[in-house]
Amino acid sequence: xxxxxxxxxxxxxxxxxxxxxxxxxxxxxxxxxxxxxxxxxxxxxxxxxxxxxxxxxxxxxxxxxxxxxxxxxxxxxxxxxxxxxxxxxxxxxxxxxxxxxxxxxxxxxxxxxxxxxxxxxxxxxxxxxxxxxxxxxxxxxxxxxxxxxxxxxxxxxxxxxxxxxxxxxxxxxxxxxxxxxxxxxxxxxxxxxxxxxxxxxxxxxxxxxxxxxxxxxxxxxxxxxxxxxxxxxxxxxxxxxxxxxxxxxxxxxxxxxxxxxxxxxxxxxxxxxxxxxxxxx
Amino acid sequence: xxxxxxxxxxxxxxxxxxxxxxxxxxxxxxxxxxxxxxxxxxxxxxxxxxxxxxxxxxxxxxxxxxxxxxxxxxxxxxxxxxxxxxxxxxxxxxxxxxxxxxxxxxxxxxxxxxxxxxxxxxxxxxxxxxxxxxxxxxxxxxxxxxxxxxxxxxxxxxxxxxxxxxxxxxxxxxxxxxxxxxxxxxxxxxxxxxxxxxxxxxxxxxxxxxxxxxxxxxxxxxxxxxxxxxxxxxxxxxxxxxxxxxxxxxxxxxxxxxxxxxxxxxxxxxxxxxxxxxxxx
Numbered sequence: 001x002x003x004x005x006x007x008x009x010x011x012x013x014x015x016x017x018x019x020x021x022x023x024x025x026x027x028x029x030x031x032x033x034x035x036x037x038x039x040x041x042x043x044x045x046x047x048x049x050x051x052x053x054x055x056x057x058x059x060x061x062x063x064x065x066x067x068x069x070x071x072x073x074x075x076x077x078x079x080x081x082x083x084x085x086x087x088x089x090x091x092x093x094x095x096x097x098x099x100x101x102x103x104x105x106x107x108x109x110x111x112x113x114x115x116x117x118x119x120x121x122x123x124x125x126x127x128x129x130x131x132x133x134x135x136x137x138x139x140x141x142x143x144x145x146x147x148x149x150x151x152x153x154x155x156x157x158x159x160x161x162x163x164x165x166x167x168x169x170x171x172x173x174x175x176x177x178x179x180x181x182x183x184x185x186x187x188x189x190x191x192x193x194x195x196x197x198x199x200x201x202x203x204x205x206x207x208x209x210x211x212x213x214x215x216x217x218x219x220x221x222x223x224x225x226x227x228x229x230x231x232x233x234x235x236x237x238x239x240x241x242x243x244x245x246x247x248x249x250x251x252x253x254x255x256x257x258x259x260x261x262x263x264x265x266x267x268x269x270x271x272x273x274x275x276x277x278x279x280x281x
Numbered sequence: 282x283x284x285x286x287x288x289x290x291x292x293x294x295x296x297x298x299x300x301x302x303x304x305x306x307x308x309x310x311x312x313x314x315x316x317x318x319x320x321x322x323x324x325x326x327x328x329x330x331x332x333x334x335x336x337x338x339x340x341x342x343x344x345x346x347x348x349x350x351x352x353x354x355x356x357x358x359x360x361x362x363x364x365x366x367x368x369x370x371x372x373x374x375x376x377x378x379x380x381x382x383x384x385x386x387x388x389x390x391x392x393x394x395x396x397x398x399x400x401x402x403x404x405x406x407x408x409x410x411x412x413x414x415x416x417x418x419x420x421x422x423x424x425x426x427x428x429x430x431x432x433x434x435x436x437x438x439x440x441x442x443x444x445x446x447x448x449x450x451x452x453x454x455x456x457x458x459x460x461x462x463x464x465x466x467x468x469x470x471x472x473x474x475x476x477x478x479x480x481x482x483x484x485x486x487x488x489x490x491x492x493x494x495x496x497x498x499x500x501x502x503x504x505x506x507x508x509x510x511x512x513x514x515x516x517x518x519x520x521x522x523x524x525x526x527x528x529x530x531x532x533x534x535x536x537x538x539x540x541x542x543x544x545x546x547x548x549x550x551x552x553x554x555x556x557x558x559x560x561x562x
Contacts, residue, residue, distance in 0.1 A: 111497075111513050116513050116515040117515065118471070149431060150472040151432040151502065153472035154497050154499075154512075155497055160473075160474060161474060163474075164474040190399070191431040191434035191441055193441060214434075214435055217436075218435075232392050232399075232435045233397065
């Protein structure tokens with residue numbers, strides 16, 4: 001396993017970690033100044049701005065773009081809404097290409113309003129993903145399916161496990177197809193009894209690896225995620241599995257933390273991220 | 282699939298649904314008066330009381346005891362603590378026998394204090410369960426492993442999926458062994474992409490079936506569970522799978538709802554349970 005100590009260039013910061021309190025320009029500069037090797041920006045920071053200028057700024061700062069976050073939720077109650085969701089994602093993939101993002105991160109969505117049919121939601125996700133892979137190929141952008149913790153099955157992601165994501169990959173693209181993969185976040189996968197086997201199965205499909213921590217006394221499953229080391233996830237064990245499966249990309253920090261890390265100066269959060277990456281990941 | 286309309290005798294009430302606001306005697310009488318066929322009491326209502334007298338009262342009310350809730354969490358940081366947890370469960374199993382409970386419900390526990398080793402916690406669970414099966418056989422009490430939603434992996438149950446529970450069953454007892462099984466609660470399993478296959482695999486292992494609902498806007502994953510029909514779980518679809526797998530036991534309502542159902546008179550909650558069982562389950 002790679003040593004991260006003294007190697008922040010092997011690590012990236014997902015901008016959500018900083019709570020969107022500063023401008024993207026400031027965030028890019030601060031992340032670069034702390035020595036990190038990459039950044040994962042969100043559409044809310046990019047759309048409506050000059051995407052080429054953003055891309056320039058990131059390149060000038062010598063940062064890779066690990067991923068572009070994230071897809072518009074897919075499942076819909078009407079064909080029109082479904083189509084609109086797919087098209088919104090196509091536009092975002094075009095932006096991902098301009099940014100030079102290594103992947104477009106897909107958080108697929110949960111049940112559409114009023115629905116209790118999770119099987120139907122999954123069918124819509126499969127149909128949309130097939131179309132988005134083609135669009136990604138056209139633009140040279142990898143599609144990264146991110147399974148989310150089952151606690152989000154109703155409202156954020158009917159795609160819940162690594163195996164489920166890999167089954168979908170297998171259905172939609174041959175294993176040799178590198179333009180479709182999975183993004184693994186320790187927060188979403190750490191509990192999985194099939195974890196080691198599923199990560200080994202993922203092999204070259206792994207297009208991203210996110211770290212944070214699960215706090216025992218989680219106040220809010222969306223916005224109370226922990227800094228690495230403050231919770232119960234054995235992050236080094238999971239990183240070892242991921243690197244054994246040949247993942248060579250950056251280790252990306254993504255922490256949603258409304259009442260803690262988002263309230264601190266971004267310099268402090270970045271400093272602590274760097275320390276924890278070096279010591280507990 | 283059995284019709285529950287007009288058949289409350291096919292249904293049971295887990296006393297947690299009523300928030301422990303009334304005495305167990307009152308709760309037994311009210312559950313019987315509403316026509317239900319069974320009850321699942323908790324140790325907090327039974328221990329320290331005359332267990333034989335409780336058993337008498339339940340029998341006089343013509344209620345089955347579907348399950349006795351629930352195990353002391355297993356994983357521990359010391360051998361002494363582990364042993365104490367196992368022994369506490371043995372005492373509870375002896376009480377379950379006196380109550381005539383169809384099963385002793387095992388919520389196995391999460392990570393012991395300070396641990397990040399979920400694999401070790403699972404090993405402890407397997408070791409303890411092996412011993413408790415023997416104890417259950419001696420007392421004629423079935424052990425029902427209840428996989429809990431992965432959101433509880435840290436603090437309540439390192440056993441998260443049906444398949445994981447069945448793998449443990451297969452390791453510890455042959456399929457013909459009816460004294461070890463699984464208890465399925467729609468709240469914990471509805472999101473599982475392997476749901477249909479896993480339930481079919483469970484076959485005669487299913488020793489209990491619990492219903493409630495998952496609210497889209499869940500405020501608290503422990504104590505904000507929904508009344509059947511108020512959330513997004515397709516309960517009839519899951520019940521059909523369970524009954525196709527030959528489950529013939531009662532359909533048990535278990536709702537943890539601190540800010541809603543627990544604040545209402547128990548008569549009202551029981552009346553609504555009966556209606557919803559008849560119409561949306």
